[in-house]
Amino acid sequence: MIGDRAKERGREWAGRFLPPPVLGKLPERLSGLSDDSRTVGPGTLFILRCGSTYNEQHLREAVDRGAALLLVPEIHLSSVARRLGEWGCDIPVCATPHIQEASGIIASAWWDFPSRTLSIVGVTGTNGKTTSSFLTREILEAAGKRTGLIGTVWFDLGDGMVEAPQTTPGALFLQESFARGRENGLSAISMEVSSHALDQERVAGTHFSAVHFTNLTRDHLDYHKTFEDYFLAKSRLVLWTNPDGSQPGAVVNGDDPYGKRLLASLRGSGRMVLSYGHDPSFDIHPGTVRISLDGIEGTIRLPGGEMRISSSLPGDFNLQNIMGSIGCAL
Missing domain, CATH: 3.40.1390.10 (MurE/MurF, N-terminal domain)
Structure with a gap:
C-alpha cells in the first residue's frame, strides 16, 4: 500500500x-x-x-x-x-x-517521479523479452541491487510475485507500480516493454537507465499496419530520451538484421551503446562456450574483461539472452 x-x-x-x-x-x-x-x-x-x-x-x-x-x-x-x-x-x-503522452508524464509527477530514483531496465523485441527480463533481474540481484520485475506473466514490486495484468501496464498503473516498488525498498526494476505499449505511450514519463533490443520477427501485424511500423514502434525504446533529456544506455543484438539497423542509427549519437552477438567485433561476444541439452557453460568476452557463465538454459538463443542481460547490468 x-x-x-x-x-x-x-x-x-x-x-x-x-x-x-x-x-x-x-x-x-x-x-x-x-x-x-x-x-x-x-x-x-x-x-x-x-x-x-x-x-x-x-x-x-x-x-x-x-x-x-x-x-x-x-x-x-x-x-x-x-x-x-x-x-x-x-x-x-x-x-x-497529446493525451496518451500527457497521462504518463502527469502520473509520474503525481507519484513524485519514481523512475528517477530507480534503475529501470526496459527490454523489447519479438522473442526473448521474458527470459531477458528475468535474467537481468537475477544478475542485478546477484550484484546486490534489490530488483523488481514487470513482465508478461509476473509482477514483483518487492512484495512477492503476482500475475501480470498485461505485457506493459497502462501509463497510470505503471507509474504507481514504480512508486510502490520504490516504497518497498527496490533499487531497480527489470521490465518488458511491448510494441503496443510504445505505440500507445504507456511508458511516457519513464526514466530508463538501460534499454535492450533482443530481435525482431514477424508478429503483431494484426495491430501494426506494416512490418516497418512494427520495427519503428520497437525502435522507440532503443532511441529513448528520458524526460530530463538524458539518454539510457542501449544494448542491442547485433546478430539480428534489425539490430544491425539500430546499431547503425545509434552510431555517433553520443549515447552509450553495447552490441552483442557471435561476431568478435561486438562489445559482448562468446569466448569459449559449450551449449548442450544440459545448458550453457563457458566464457563471455566483455569490454575490458571476461566473465565465466554457467546456465541450465539450453540453446543458442538463450546464449544471446544471457549476453544481452549481462550488457544491461554493466
Whole structure:
C-alpha cells in the first residue's frame, strides 16, 4: 500500500503539472488520479484517454462519481464542453493535444517521479523479452541491487510475485507500480516493454537507465499496419530520451538484421551503446562456450574483461539472452 502523502495534491501541484484550465478554475484539492471511470471518486482528476472518438458513458460516469477535474484531448474539447453544459455540470476542464503522452508524464509527477530514483531496465523485441527480463533481474540481484520485475506473466514490486495484468501496464498503473516498488525498498526494476505499449505511450514519463533490443520477427501485424511500423514502434525504446533529456544506455543484438539497423542509427549519437552477438567485433561476444541439452557453460568476452557463465538454459538463443542481460547490468 502506497503511503497517503502521494495520494492527494493541491492547486499548486495542478498549476505546475497540468495545462491551464480552459473551463473553470483548478480545484483546491485533488484526491486521486484515474483514467478508468469505474475507479473515480470524489476529488479525482479524471483523464479521458481515447483516440478519435470517446465513450460518453465513461465521461458521464466519471462526472457522476465525483471527478473534480477533467483532462481531455483537445480534439474532443468542444464535444466534452457541450455535454457538460447539457448535464448541468461545472467541472473544470484542462485540455492537451497529446493525451496518451500527457497521462504518463502527469502520473509520474503525481507519484513524485519514481523512475528517477530507480534503475529501470526496459527490454523489447519479438522473442526473448521474458527470459531477458528475468535474467537481468537475477544478475542485478546477484550484484546486490534489490530488483523488481514487470513482465508478461509476473509482477514483483518487492512484495512477492503476482500475475501480470498485461505485457506493459497502462501509463497510470505503471507509474504507481514504480512508486510502490520504490516504497518497498527496490533499487531497480527489470521490465518488458511491448510494441503496443510504445505505440500507445504507456511508458511516457519513464526514466530508463538501460534499454535492450533482443530481435525482431514477424508478429503483431494484426495491430501494426506494416512490418516497418512494427520495427519503428520497437525502435522507440532503443532511441529513448528520458524526460530530463538524458539518454539510457542501449544494448542491442547485433546478430539480428534489425539490430544491425539500430546499431547503425545509434552510431555517433553520443549515447552509450553495447552490441552483442557471435561476431568478435561486438562489445559482448562468446569466448569459449559449450551449449548442450544440459545448458550453457563457458566464457563471455566483455569490454575490458571476461566473465565465466554457467546456465541450465539450453540453446543458442538463450546464449544471446544471457549476453544481452549481462550488457544491461554493466
